[in-house]
Amino acid sequence: MMNPVIKALNFRHACKLFDPGKKIPKEQIDMILTAAHLSPTSFGLEAWKYLVISSDAVKLTLRPACWNQPQITDASHVIVILSKPGLVDPSNEYIKLNFERRGLPQDVTKAYIEKYKHHMETEVFPRMSAYAWCSKQCYIGLANIMTTAASEGIDSCPIEGFEKEWVEKVLNIDTKQYEAAVVVALGYRAKEQPERRRHSIDRVVEYR
Numbered sequence: 001m002m003n004p005v006i007k008a009l010n011f012r013h014a015c016k017l018f019d020p021g022k023k024i025p026k027e028q029i030d031m032i033l034t035a036a037h038l039s040p041t042s043f044g045l046e047a048w049k050y051l052v053i054s055s056d057a058v059k060l061t062l063r064p065a066c067w068n069q070p071q072i073t074d075a076s077h078v079i080v081i082l083s084k085p086g087l088v089d090p091s092n093e094y095i096k097l098n099f100e101r102r103g104l105p106q107d108v109t110k111a112y113i114e115k116y117k118h119h120m121e122t123e124v125f126p127r128m129s130a131y132a133w134c135s136k137q138c139y140i141g142l143a144n145i146m147t148t149a150a151s152e153g154i155d156s157c158p159i160e161g162f163e164k165e166w167v168e169k170v171l172n173i174d175t176k177q178y179e180a181a182v183v184v185a186l187g188y189r190a191k192e193q194p195e196r197r198r199h200s201i202d203r204v205v206e207y208r
């Protein structure tokens with residue numbers, strides 16, 4: 001029997017054409033969001049938010065900001081994954097609270113915070129912005145959303161083809177707190193998906 005996750009991954013395609021008449025039931029949307037909620041984040045920071053859009057009016061205003069891609073209006077739901085880059089600065093009180101919530105002895109908590117600060121200053125910030133770092137975590141949520149949806153026979157399309165500032169403007173995002181990381185459309189395919197295109201596995205996997 002095929003592993004159920006591999007089965008879901010085989011079902012998943014970047015769906016270009018959704019059936020606009022088919023809506024995802026609320027329980028399944030909730031389940032998909034649970035998968036996002038259970039997704040890991042570096043240091044457990046959860047510096048993200050999942051904005052779930054089912055309103056046709058909102059989808060209509062969002063579509064031109066997303067390269068006018070029809071998935072935005074045809075899909076049943078569109079999830080805009082927002083990163084929260086302001087949270088992750090080592091000086092932010094949130095970092096202290098994040099480590100304290102582990103309930104570890106005070107000296108261990110202090111050591112964790114120091115380790116975090118050092119990691120951010122030496123590895124993360126020299127290479128990328130806080131927005132980019134938080135967005136990496138958002139893509140883990142994205143992947144779990146797509147796989148969980150696929151396991152329920154629900155199609156998806158990950159969408160990076162958007163103009164960030166435009167998206168934030170039409171959705172009235174408080175950009176002091178949140179920034180759009182990535183978008184995913186969810187619904188049901190209108191026709192069969194084209195054949196999968198992948199390089200051979202030997203080209204992308206190396207064993208040592």
Ligand SMILES: Cc1cc2nc3c(=O)[nH]c(=O)nc-3n(C[C@H](O)[C@H](O)[C@H](O)COP(=O)(O)O)c2cc1C
Pocket residue numbers: 012013014015016069157158159160161162182196197
């Ligand atoms: C981060 C990300 C962004 C993407 N953005 C778009 C997009 O804006 N529009 C689109 O039609 N497909 C988009 N795709 C889909 C890819 O083109 C697709 O996943 C790839 O060609 C492989 O095809 P498959 O997902 O059907 O296996 C995106 C995929 C990823 C992972």
